[in-house]
Amino acid sequence: MKFTEEHEWLMVDGDVVVVGITAHAAEQLGDVVFVELPEVGTEVVADDEVVVIESVKAASDILAPVDGEIVEVNEAIVEEPGKVNEDPEGAAWFFKLRVEDLSALDDMMDEAAYKAFIAD
Template identity: 75%
Template sequence: MKYTKEHEWLRVEGDVVVVGITEHAAEALGDVVFVELPEVETQVAAGDEICVIESVKAASDILAPVDGEIVAVNEALADTPALVNEDPLGAAWFFKMKVEDLSLLDQFMDEDEYNDMIG
């Protein structure tokens, strides 16, 4: 997996990148009460705001890590936003995106680098 400075995790599955938030981010947010997901087939550019997460503490955006197309969203989060707190690295993925150049993910941190960043 790769990690962004915005506390997102990225997992490659074939030619698709699965995007979620880290356990650190989920803990910082507190109890998640709402998740707004993107539309499938949406073209996105790196840095675009893709999802909105609302918790009892704050609202936060999930950004597109690279350019691509949204090919799937995790509908379970719309019905059960608490999954973000319960299983941030597994069941609580946000969206999957088709990326033309997977080598773009090399710019992101590996697990050790991410753990060093969050201290």
Template identity: 60%
Template structure:
């Protein structure tokens, strides 16, 4: 199941684990990324907390944790090559996997059509 946030993140939900990344729209707005900092595996975040940092040539931006949960895996490939986030934001450019504290929180997220309307 694919979900979105108004903060331009996508979540691929598989059971109670969400794979999280930033949307193609966000990647395009940020421009070429030159630096990515990811959270430590095992760290816990509340919804809205700063979980990762991305930097373009021009500016730094935070990536928020989209729901309450614990980081179970991070994508080191985007730390080694931040341009993956620009070239394949909703595939190889994923950020981290989040074990959700409450699976039901997913219901509060946007579906694809609602997100598309938001950025239209």
């Protein structure tokens, strides 16, 4: 897995990257009450706002970590937003992105670097 400074995790599966938020981010948000996902087929550029999350504490946007095309979204978290708090780094992934250049992930943090980042 790779991690971003925006508290997203990425898992590579062939040319597809699965994107979600970290347990740390879910904890900071508090109880998630609403998730709005992008349309499948949407082309995104790194740092585009892709997902809207609302919690009891705040509203947040999830940004595209890299350029690509949305190929799948997780409808289960739209129907039950609380899943984001229950399993943020597993079943509560947000979207899958087909990526042409996986080297864009090379500069992202590994798990040890992310743990050091959130410890600061």
